[in-house]
Amino acid sequence: MSTQDPDGTIHIEDDEATGAVKTGAMRWVLGISLLLAIIAMSAVWIIPALTN
DSSP states (O other): OOEEOTTSOEEOOHHHHHOSOOOSHHHHHHHHHHHHHHHHHHHHHHHHHHHO
């Protein structure tokens, strides 16, 4: 709930300000994506090196 001080300053709670659910699922998505990107880039580099 937002509140207003007598001097006009408005204070908003964290949950109300973000408007998002903090489940931590995005951390998993970013971690898995990073891992897949590293694997793909390594494959692009290693496979041609082995075939030459």
